[in-house]
Every structure is written in structure tokens, then in C-alpha cells.
Amino acid sequence: MAQLPDTGWRRSAGLGAIVDCLRDDQDGPRFVGGAVRDALLGLPVSDIDIATPVTPTEVIARLETAGLRAIPTGIDHGTVTALAGDAKAEITTLRRDVSTDGRHAIVAFSTDWKEDAARRDFTINALYANPASGEVFDYFGGLADLEAGLVRFIGDPAARIAEDHLRILRFFRFHTRFGKGAPDKASLDACIAAAHSLTALSSERLADELFKLLALPNPAQSVSQMLDGGIFSAILPEVDKAGVSALHRLLEREQMAEFAPSALLRLAALLPCDPEITNRVSKRLKLSNTNRAELAALAQHRHPAARKARPLAYRIGTETTRDLFLLRADDSEWKAGLSALRDWTPPVFPIKGGALIERGLAQGKAVSETLRVIEDQWVAEGFPDAARANAIADQLVASALQSARKA
Known part of the structure; x- marks a missing residue:
């Protein structure tokens, strides 16, 4: 007993x-x-x-x-x-x-x-x-x-799924967590056969269950099976083999860097690197404003041509930049990016608008535009100390005043 x-x-x-x-x-x-x-x-x-x-x-x-x-x-x-x-x-x-x-x-x-x-x-x-x-x-x-380590439905799998369509996603989540080896064939076949029924569920229930699955230590195999079985066609048709490959790569890097699983980051890996698609998915799943903004930032800056790690972290935040480099395809790039961010805190820009007015700029649009140019150069030079920041300000304010006199 x-x-x-x-x-x-x-x-x-x-x-x-x-x-x-x-x-x-x-x-x-x-x-x-x-x-x-x-x-x-x-x-x-x-x-x-x-x-x-x-x-x-x-x-x-x-x-x-x-x-x-x-x-x-x-x-x-x-x-x-x-x-x-x-x-x-x-x-x-x-x-x-x-x-x-x-x-x-x-x-x-x-x-x-x-x-x-x-x-x-x-x-x-x-x-x-x-x-x-x-x-x-x-x-x-x-x-x-x-x-x-066998996850299987009680009785007739099709009948259990008909009672609650969300059980399709729950099957993959529970197999990911407790399963050993291949999934139960009868249960898997029933999930694939009923995949279309997921369209009847609310976005909130689908997103909640999907995030629970993606938050597990290693959901890669189940995600691959879901793609092959047409499950994503009903809930996230944007996911394709390239997205699953990106998820596999991300999971390997998370393990190497000893980072905790992030369901949102893993969702970003599954989606194409396209801000419009990301925005559409965020709306469909009714994600929070915070999660929408995070996915949008990752899609916008994911291309390899985007800024290097520290300048990007200064603009969009250290955690988002770290996640971004975990997603990037090039192995040397992601390692260099994480190395640059390790034990680094974005500095505070030492120049304020009032300092430009004291240098002779008229209050208004000229101040904000010149301040932005000064900050961009300060970032491009690698965040130098206040003395160098002031030297940049002196130079650019003088240039702005000269242009104003000529006008």
C-alpha cells in the first residue's frame, strides 16, 4: 500500500x-x-x-x-x-x-x-x-x-479533451515536467486531433498555460512536438522551425550563463524578429503593458546591426539588453555582450539643460536638441568622466551658437 x-x-x-x-x-x-x-x-x-x-x-x-x-x-x-x-x-x-x-x-x-x-x-x-x-x-x-514518468489522460483522451480544451496544452506542460521518454501515444494523438478546439478558448487562459509551459526548465522537446503536431497553428501560427531552433539555442545559453528561465524571453525566441508580428501576438494574447513593451524592445533591437551592449543598455536597460544578447544568433556576439554588462551599471549623464543655458543657449528647442547631440557623443565615446562630458558640451554649444548667429 x-x-x-x-x-x-x-x-x-x-x-x-x-x-x-x-x-x-x-x-x-x-x-x-x-x-x-x-x-x-x-x-x-x-x-x-x-x-x-x-x-x-x-x-x-x-x-x-x-x-x-x-x-x-x-x-x-x-x-x-x-x-x-x-x-x-x-x-x-x-x-x-x-x-x-x-x-x-x-x-x-x-x-x-x-x-x-x-x-x-x-x-x-x-x-x-x-x-x-x-x-x-x-x-x-x-x-x-x-x-x-508517463502522463496520460484518464479513460478516453478525446473525451477528457472535449471536457476542457485547455487540457491539450496541459498535457504538454505535464509531460515536460513529469514525463520520461516519449509522450503517451494515445494522449498525444488525441491532442493533435483536437488542436483546432484551442481556438475556442480565451486569450487569457491560453497565455497563462503557455507561459507555465515555457517557464519550465527545458520545454524544448515539447515545443518541437507541438509544432510538428500542429498545436501552434491554432494558438501561435507565427511559430515556425526557425523559432524552435532559436528556443533551443536560448535554452543552451541560459544553462551556460546560469540564468533563471524566463517565459517571456522564450516566447520572444519563438517569434520572428519583426516588431509588427510581436505587437500582433502581444495584443492577441492580451499581455500586460510591461510584457508588451519588453517584447517590442527585443524585436526592435534583436538584429545584429543594433548597438553594442553598453550603449544599448544605457538606452533600454541592462536586463533587457542582456536578454537581447541571449537571443542573438552569433555565439561570439552574445558572450561578448554579457561580458560587457557583467558588474556594469549604466552611468548618469552629467550634463543638464541648465548648464547649456549658462553657456549661452536660448531656452527652448535648441537646448533639448543640443543636449541630445552631446549625450549621443558622450555615449559613443564610452561614457567618459564629467570633465570630458563638459568639454563635449563646450564644443557643441559653441558650434550651436555659431550656427545661430549665421542664421
């Missing part, structure tokens, strides 16, 4: 208080899903889900009677968030699907554990555990799949 390890999160007093609220003479509460899966794999557990036959209204009543906070986060689908001290858990009443349309589900509450497990996506996510004894309950072979 499989047992849940007795790890620290199970001994939390707050979590114990939540579990105690749900105990009764019938079948008590059980941990379910990611917490059970990750604990069995020896991974850190962050999100704790609890399944119970107790109805949502009764769950809320019991928590409040015990002095614990209850938040009806998904009450229509049977989910209540419980807070006790530093513990947080999502409590969901056992369910069965009444109807689904690939985006939303109408559920009915149940007292049947296997019926609840049958509506979940993958076998490794349908594992339950008794909070007290640690006994693991497995209805669809999830334990064996977890040991084998």
Missing part, C-alpha cells in the same frame, strides 16, 4: 485544524492532486487541495464554527478556500460533470470518490491520500504512471 511521506507541510497546525473541520463518521477528507503527486515524488508542496463529500455550504459552516476563515472562491463548482494561521487549502466537494462545452462545466455534487477521480485530467493528478494515515488511493493507475 502506497503511503504519503510524513513531510513538514502535513504537520502544519493550521492545516490540521482545517482537516479536523471536515472529519465525520463517513468517509473523511482526503488530500488530492498536486500535493499528493509532488509529495510522492519528493518535490516541494505549495498548493494543497482537499476533496470531501461534505457540501460547500456545510464546509463553510464548519470552518466558520471553528473560527477559521472561509472564502467561497468557486462555490458554483464546489470550491471553498480555507485559511487557518499560515495554512491555506482549497476544499472541493466531490463532483461529477453534468455537461461540458470544452470551456465550462456544469457539475453535480457526489459522494463517490472514483466518480470524482474520473472527471480529472491525468492519472497522476487523480491520486488521493488520507491526511491522518497517509494511505494513498489510486483509481486509474496513477501510481504506476508516476513511477514510469
Whole structure:
């Protein structure tokens, strides 16, 4: 009989208080899903889900009677968030699907554990555990799949995908994270066959799941399989083999430079080096203004003819420039760029507009234009000290005044 390890999160007093609220003479509460899966794999557990036959209204009543906070986060689908001290858990009443349309589900509450497990996506996510004894309950072979590194849908893959089209992307994400070797053929074939159904999902859901996939340590193989299977045709038709090659190159460089994964940077690698295309994708995925600006900067300056590292970092920021050089195709160029930025902080331009007025320039357009020319030369000369910056200012202000007199 499989047992849940007795790890620290199970001994939390707050979590114990939540579990105690749900105990009764019938079948008590059980941990379910990611917490059970990750604990069995020896991974850190962050999100704790609890399944119970107790109805949502009764769950809320019991928590409040015990002095614990209850938040009806998904009450229509049977989910209540419980807070006790530093513990947080999502409590969901056992369910069965009444109807689904690939985006939303109408559920009915149940007292049947296997019926609840049958509506979940993958076998490794349908594992339950008794909070007290640690006994693991497995209805669809999830334990064996977890040991084998096999991510597969419960029952008929096509039926599971029809219930929620986002499960196509989730399949590739979970295989990237937990899979060993080739993906489950039946599951992969079903995802490819239903790829067009992804067009029915909201941009927000697609972007969220795509970013989760791209944030994993090494999503390259799954991304290649998604391209070959036509998955990107439905969600990001701009992605092609050149983009996948660029992603492979970026992943190698991230590892060499020991940089943390960046989902946004990896998305930039997948997209063509074209600001118009990048802007179109940003709008379609409804990315934040910050992410849109970052993608636009990377597309605009990605061409090898763009400025060298330090001048570029001065204009668009050190982090963006570092990312930009990670994306560039030439190996010697990206290494030189990162080397130039290491332990370097962009200096502050030492000349202000008032200093030009003191030198005789009339306040207005001439000041701003001359200041920009001075700054450009200062940057081109490698950010010299204040003495040299003032010498540049003297020279260019004199030239500007001479031109003004001639005019």
C-alpha cells in the first residue's frame, strides 16, 4: 500500500485544524492532486487541495464554527478556500460533470470518490491520500504512471479533451515536467486531433498555460512536438522551425550563463524578429503593458546591426539588453555582450539643460536638441568622466551658437 511521506507541510497546525473541520463518521477528507503527486515524488508542496463529500455550504459552516476563515472562491463548482494561521487549502466537494462545452462545466455534487477521480485530467493528478494515515488511493493507475514518468489522460483522451480544451496544452506542460521518454501515444494523438478546439478558448487562459509551459526548465522537446503536431497553428501560427531552433539555442545559453528561465524571453525566441508580428501576438494574447513593451524592445533591437551592449543598455536597460544578447544568433556576439554588462551599471549623464543655458543657449528647442547631440557623443565615446562630458558640451554649444548667429 502506497503511503504519503510524513513531510513538514502535513504537520502544519493550521492545516490540521482545517482537516479536523471536515472529519465525520463517513468517509473523511482526503488530500488530492498536486500535493499528493509532488509529495510522492519528493518535490516541494505549495498548493494543497482537499476533496470531501461534505457540501460547500456545510464546509463553510464548519470552518466558520471553528473560527477559521472561509472564502467561497468557486462555490458554483464546489470550491471553498480555507485559511487557518499560515495554512491555506482549497476544499472541493466531490463532483461529477453534468455537461461540458470544452470551456465550462456544469457539475453535480457526489459522494463517490472514483466518480470524482474520473472527471480529472491525468492519472497522476487523480491520486488521493488520507491526511491522518497517509494511505494513498489510486483509481486509474496513477501510481504506476508516476513511477514510469508517463502522463496520460484518464479513460478516453478525446473525451477528457472535449471536457476542457485547455487540457491539450496541459498535457504538454505535464509531460515536460513529469514525463520520461516519449509522450503517451494515445494522449498525444488525441491532442493533435483536437488542436483546432484551442481556438475556442480565451486569450487569457491560453497565455497563462503557455507561459507555465515555457517557464519550465527545458520545454524544448515539447515545443518541437507541438509544432510538428500542429498545436501552434491554432494558438501561435507565427511559430515556425526557425523559432524552435532559436528556443533551443536560448535554452543552451541560459544553462551556460546560469540564468533563471524566463517565459517571456522564450516566447520572444519563438517569434520572428519583426516588431509588427510581436505587437500582433502581444495584443492577441492580451499581455500586460510591461510584457508588451519588453517584447517590442527585443524585436526592435534583436538584429545584429543594433548597438553594442553598453550603449544599448544605457538606452533600454541592462536586463533587457542582456536578454537581447541571449537571443542573438552569433555565439561570439552574445558572450561578448554579457561580458560587457557583467558588474556594469549604466552611468548618469552629467550634463543638464541648465548648464547649456549658462553657456549661452536660448531656452527652448535648441537646448533639448543640443543636449541630445552631446549625450549621443558622450555615449559613443564610452561614457567618459564629467570633465570630458563638459568639454563635449563646450564644443557643441559653441558650434550651436555659431550656427545661430549665421542664421
